[in-house]
Amino acid sequence: MSRARPSQPVKRPPPAALKAPGGARAVAPARADATRERLMAATHELLVERAGADVSVGDICARAGVNVAMVKYCFGSKDGLLQELLDRITAGFAQDVSRLDEQELDAEEKLRLHVAAIVNGYVRYPYLNRLINTQLLASDAKVVKRLSRHYAQPMRAWHERMLSEGARDGTLRKVDPTFFFFTVIGMAEFFFTAQPIMRQAFAGRDLDESTVTRFIDHTVEVLLHGIGRRASAR
Amino acid sequence: MSRARPSQPVKRPPPAALKAPGGARAVAPARADATRERLMAATHELLVERAGADVSVGDICARAGVNVAMVKYCFGSKDGLLQELLDRITAGFAQDVSRLDEQELDAEEKLRLHVAAIVNGYVRYPYLNRLINTQLLASDAKVVKRLSRHYAQPMRAWHERMLSEGARDGTLRKVDPTFFFFTVIGMAEFFFTAQPIMRQAFAGRDLDESTVTRFIDHTVEVLLHGIGRRASAR
Numbered sequence: 001m002s003r004a005r006p007s008q009p010v011k012r013p014p015p016a017a018l019k020a021p022g023g024a025r026a027v028a029p030a031r032a033d034a035t036r037e038r039l040m041a042a043t044h045e046l047l048v049e050r051a052g053a054d055v056s057v058g059d060i061c062a063r064a065g066v067n068v069a070m071v072k073y074c075f076g077s078k079d080g081l082l083q084e085l086l087d088r089i090t091a092g093f094a095q096d097v098s099r100l101d102e103q104e105l106d107a108e109e110k111l112r113l114h115v116a117a118i119v120n121g122y123v124r125y126p127y128l129n130r131l132i133n134t135q136l137l138a139s140d141a142k143v144v145k146r147l148s149r150h151y152a153q154p155m156r157a158w159h160e161r162m163l164s165e166g167a168r169d170g171t172l173r174k175v176d177p178t179f180f181f182f183t184v185i186g187m188a189e190f191f192f193t194a195q196p197i198m199r200q201a202f203a204g205r206d207l208d209e210s211t212v213t214r215f216i217d218h219t220v221e222v223l224l225h226g227i228g229r230r231a232s233a234r
Numbered sequence: 235m236s237r238a239r240p241s242q243p244v245k246r247p248p249p250a251a252l253k254a255p256g257g258a259r260a261v262a263p264a265r266a267d268a269t270r271e272r273l274m275a276a277t278h279e280l281l282v283e284r285a286g287a288d289v290s291v292g293d294i295c296a297r298a299g300v301n302v303a304m305v306k307y308c309f310g311s312k313d314g315l316l317q318e319l320l321d322r323i324t325a326g327f328a329q330d331v332s333r334l335d336e337q338e339l340d341a342e343e344k345l346r347l348h349v350a351a352i353v354n355g356y357v358r359y360p361y362l363n364r365l366i367n368t369q370l371l372a373s374d375a376k377v378v379k380r381l382s383r384h385y386a387q388p389m390r391a392w393h394e395r396m397l398s399e400g401a402r403d404g405t406l407r408k409v410d411p412t413f414f415f416f417t418v419i420g421m422a423e424f425f426f427t428a429q430p431i432m433r434q435a436f437a438g439r440d441l442d443e444s445t446v447t448r449f450i451d452h453t454v455e456v457l458l459h460g461i462g463r464r465a466s467a468r
Contacts, residue, residue: 052371130371133367133371133427134371136427136428136430136431137286137364137367137368137427139430141434144430144431144433144434145434147431147434147435148431148434148435149435152428152431152434152435152436153435156435156436173455173459175452175456176448176452178432178436179425179448179449179452179453180452182424182425182428182432183421183425183452183453183456185424185428186420186421186422186423186424186425186428187417187420187421188420189420189424190416190419190420190423190424191413191416191417191420193367193370193371194370194386194416194419194420196370196373196378197370197378197381197382197386198412198416200375200378200379200381200382200386201381201382201383201386201387201390202386202390202412214410214413215413218409218410218413218414218417219413219417221407221460222409222417222456222457222460222461223456223460224460225407225459225460225461225462226455226456226457226458226459226460227456227459228459
């Protein structure tokens, strides 16, 4: 087993990277509240080290070097803190696709980069699938509304635009954009959620960089051939 | 919201169907233990009615009409009962693919039927994604071992065989069977886990039979074009 244990933190982007999911701050308070930011960064750091397993308010505050009362003061509760963390990450993903639009690429090429970015998101935030799944399974209306607004709706709208462009320029088949959203995220997400199976059932296939690269290639190929009009070259 | 509430059970296959996931009993005790079977059926029934939300030992035993001590006696614990339920369902899926082999079909056609069956499994056992995700997130070694043995390994082995056949007869591209396993399950599973988003973000797209049928068509098309060699006709 190669899971990160608290005693052996794996190398990941420093917590400061959280301020820039995809390059820019997703939710920027008018004036940076240093305590809020330290709590966000500490939570990110601990969740990475513990592979997404639960972290306590005490641990978060100890890591951030702030009083335990600050979580309640800044976020209302630990759930509020985790929700804010998820909001920032998912809003960053939605911003990533807007940035793709600024490039001179056709829809197919943008979708390729997008799929790779989605998979890399689960590598960068290895607690993301657990955070999203836990919240989806709880099915709390307010939480689902935030996930929808920050993430699902902008992402699906972008998918719809790409699919229309691709259909117009003749490279892509007609594909339902709502189903497509679930297909893209599901293909990426389950691979990470199912890592315990990967380690147990298919020994020797640990999640190193080369496996992630090959998984991205696989996912991009299956998906783009899946919605494309061209015959496969391979 | 159209989730099933305890007061409004949705119409599903009767619990007796559990004895035949995919048509045959997956784990058949030498002599049917009536109490065990009644507890299994009651748990299935309650999980369907409550859309996978937690059910208590008390509720299960009341529905089964047996003494509350019987869960411990028959399964060791509630977790043991849930594990047995999951074992039977997943072993049924693994059996389904063996049965596909008995048909005179090429690999591509078998894979089409297989993908539809996987999606329909999540419809038939609407608590399945929650049960699997909860167990994967807990990452308990024993549980993961059972999931691997009953489900992931036989399924991936069958995928590998289909992919090899398809590569030999020239219909399919060369695809990594381990990645393929995660792709197929992820495409089906996330759609069901993400239903709260579907209802919230994409209003009016409730999970009725026609939506499931269209989702199956979408998934089969994307996946089979994704791994196929033929140019798309559409």
